[in-house]
Amino acid sequence: MVARAGPAGRVQPNGAWVRHIRLRPLRRRIVILALLCVLVAGLFSASVLLGSYTVSVADFFRMLGGMRIPGASFIVMENKLPRAVVGLMVGMAFGISGAVFQSMLRNPLASPDIIGISYGASAAAVFAIVFFGAAGVSVSVAAVVGALGVALLITALSRRHGGPGLILIGIGAAAFMQAAVTFLLQRTDIRVAQDALIWLTGSLNSSNWNRAGLLAAALAVLLPLAALLTRSLHGLQLGDDTAAGLGFRVPRARLWLTIMGALLAALATAAAGPVAFVAFLSGPIAKRLCGQSTSLAAAGLVGAATVLAADFLAVNLIPGSALPVGVVTGALGAPFLLWLLISTNRSSTGG
Numbered sequence: 317m318v319a320r321a322g323p324a325g326r327v328q329p330n331g332a333w334v335r336h337i338r339l340r341p342l343r344r345r346i347v348i349l350a351l352l353c354v355l356v357a358g359l360f361s362a363s364v365l366l367g368s369y370t371v372s373v374a375d376f377f378r379m380l381g382g383m384r385i386p387g388a389s390f391i392v393m394e395n396k397l398p399r400a401v402v403g404l405m406v407g408m409a410f411g412i413s414g415a416v417f418q419s420m421l422r423n424p425l426a427s428p429d430i431i432g433i434s435y436g437a438s439a440a441a442v443f444a445i446v447f448f449g450a451a452g453v454s455v456s457v458a459a460v461v462g463a464l465g466v467a468l469l470i471t472a473l474s475r476r477h478g479g480p481g482l483i484l485i486g487i488g489a490a491a492f493m494q495a496a497v498t499f500l501l502q503r504t505d506i507r508v509a510q511d512a513l514i515w516l517t518g519s520l521n522s523s524n525w526n527r528a529g530l531l532a533a534a535l536a537v538l539l540p541l542a543a544l545l546t547r548s549l550h551g552l553q554l555g556d557d558t559a560a561g562l563g564f565r566v567p568r569a570r571l572w573l574t575i576m577g578a579l580l581a582a583l584a585t586a587a588a589g590p591v592a593f594v595a596f597l598s599g600p601i602a603k604r605l606c607g608q609s610t611s612l613a614a615a616g617l618v619g620a621a622t623v624l625a626a627d628f629l630a631v632n633l634i635p636g637s638a639l640p641v642g643v644v645t646g647a648l649g650a651p652f653l654l655w656l657l658i659s660t661n662r663s664s665t666g667g
Contacts (some may be wrong), residue, residue, distance in 0.1 A: 341606075341607055341609060344606065344607055345606050345607075345609070345611055345614070348605045348606055348611075348614060349611070349613055349614055349617065352605075352614060352617035352618065352621065353617065355617075355621050356404070356617055356620050356621050356624065359621055359624035359625050359628065360400050360404060360624055362624075362628055363396065363399070363400040363403070363624055363627065363628050364376065364392065364396050364397050364400050366628075367396070367628070367631055367632050368631070368632060368635070369388075369391050369392075369396075371388055371392055375388060376392065379392060379393055394524075394525075398523050398524050398525050398527075398528050399520050399521075399523040399627070400624065400627075401523075401528045401532075402520055402523040402527055402528050402531060402587055402588065403520050403523070403588070403620075403623045403624050403627050403641070404620045404623070404624060405528070405531045405532060405535055405584075405587070405620075406520075406531070406584045406587050406588045406591065406594075406623055407584075407594060407598075407616075407619035407620035407621065407622055407623030407624065408535070408616040408617070408619055408620045409531075409535065409538075409580040409581070409583055409584035409616075409619070410428075410580070410581065410584045410591065410594040410595040410598065410619045410623070411594065411595065411598030411599070411602070411615040411616045411617070411618055411619020411620065411622075412539075412542055412577075412580055412598075412612050412615055412616045412619070413427075413428050413433075413577045413578075413580035413581040413584070413595050414427040414428060414429075414581075414594070414595030414596055414597075414598050414599045414615065414619070415598060415599035415602065415603075415610060415611075415612055415615035415616075416542070416549060416573055416576065416577035416580075416612070417431065417433075417574075417577050417595075418599040418600070419549050419550075419552070419553050419599070419610045420549060420552050420553075420570065420573050420574075420577075421482060421483065422553060422555075423480070423483060424596075424599065424600050425483055425596075426482070426483050426486075427595040427596040427599065428463075428467075428577065428578070428581035428595050429581075429590060429592060429593065429594075429595050429596055430483070430486065430487065430490070430596060431470065431482065431483055431485075431486025431487065431489070431490065432466050432470060432486040432487065432488075432489035432490035432492075432493055433463050433466050433467050433486070433577075433578050433581050433582070434463070434581050434585050434590040434595070435466070435489070435490045435493035435494060435497070435590065436462040436463045436465060436466025436467070436489070436493055437459035437460070437462045437463035437466075437581065437582045437585040437586065437590070438459070438462070438493065438497060438516055438585060438589070438590050439462055439493040439496045439497050439500075440458045440459055440461055440462020440463070440465070441455050441458050441459040441462065441515075441585070441586065442497050442500050442501070442512050442516070443458065443462075443496075443500060444458035445508065445511075445512055446500050446501075446503070446504040446508060446512070452526070453530065455586060456530065456583070456586035456587070458586075459582050459583075459585050459586035460579060460582040460583065460586065462582070463578045463579070463581055463582030463585065464575065464578050464579065464582065466489055466493070466578075467574050467575070467577070467578035468574070468575075468578075469489070470482055470485045470486045470489055471570070471571075471574055473485050474486075497516065500512075501513065514589075514640060515589040516589055516590065517589060517640040517642040517643060518588055518589040518590055518591030518592055518640055518641055518642025518643075518645065518646075519588060519589055519640035519641060519642065520588050520623075520627050520641050521638060521640070523587075523588075527587055530587075531583060531584075531587050534579075534583050535583070538576060538579055538580055538583075541576055542576055542580075542612055543612075545569070545572055545573055545576060546612060548564060548569035548572070548573065549569075549573060549610065549612075550610065551564040551569065552564070552566065552569060552570065552573070553610065581595060588623075588641070589640075589642060590642070591623065591641055591642045591645055592642045592645050592646040592649055593645050593646060593648065593649020593650070593652070593653070594619050594622050594623055594645055594649075595619070596649055596652075596653065597618070597619075597622060597645075597648070597649055597652055598615045598616070598618040598619035598622065599615050601618050602614035602615040602617075602618045603615075605618075622645065622648075623641060623645070626641050626644035626645045626648065627641040627644075629644050630643060630644045
């Protein structure tokens with residue numbers, strides 16, 4: 317049997333060495349996922365236990381067990397905890413949605429907040445609020461319909477133009493939806509416009525247990541679907557021709573991935589508004605952490621960590637004032653977008 321020196325100078329059979337090399341990316345991904353879980357758990361705990369009103373871990377578990385502590389029970393159980401739960405799920409949904417579109421189209425700019433899907437959800441939700449006085453579940457339904465409509469429209473229009481064509485058409489659709497939202501806000505009552513504008517910035521201020529329950533039920537269906545479609549997503553990353561040669565049904569896989577990604581973005585938008593750049597940031601960061609391999613789980617955890625950290629800053633940055641979480645994520649995402657555009661331009665020109 318032919319032998320080869322192992323990583324610590326030991327002699328290993330060729331087969332064992334090959335297995336070691338193949339398992340190295342998997343081990344790295346497991347370590348990264350574990351670290352991201354610890355980070356998300358820490359940020360979640362900080363959001364609930366710390367801030368302008370702090371509570372001890374012992375008191376928190378007493379409240380979870382049903383004990384009523386005057387003042388603390390309402391603030392923690394009816395305000396901070398549902399806010400953190402909604403923020404966690406919104407970040408996961410945005411992160412996975414962004415990674416799906418970026419991987420499927422093989423372009424880091426192809427996130428739902430760049431190509432118009434989140435704006436489609438926003439425009440439909442604002443339309444329902446302004447003209448029908450919608451609230452709660454009806455706003456969520458309108459957002460889902462708007463996001464799916466825009467996603468399927470830009471997919472159909474770009475069928476002959478590939479990924480770059482879809483991105484350009486999506487950017488145009490986003491600009492049109494933004495103009496439609498501006499028009500709707502100018503045509504409505506100032507109080508309705510003010511509430512809609514806060515929601516459009518991206519905010520967790522109206523989080524409650526009803527919203528958390530609806531979002532959890534939807535994710536319980538969509539996350540297993542995302543896991544089932546992971547293999548198709550990895551196939552499409554190789555290009556349509558290669559994927560078809562490997563036996564993938566490219567049009568059907570692309571359609572299902574588009575629907576699933578659009579639904580995730582729509583549900584997150586309906587719950588917290590179009591929180592800027594979370595979907596855009598999560599996929600590339602997760603990909604770099606995992607050694608340039610796509611991991612929807614890592615992207616979801618990065619998205620959750622981003623929203624939880626941004627919301628903690630938004631709530632505690634200015635005492636006595638809770639900023640919309642979208643203000644902080646926008647401030648974080650804009651420099652990343654500029655850096656990505658500059659680095660992409662340099663690589664394409666060989667600089």
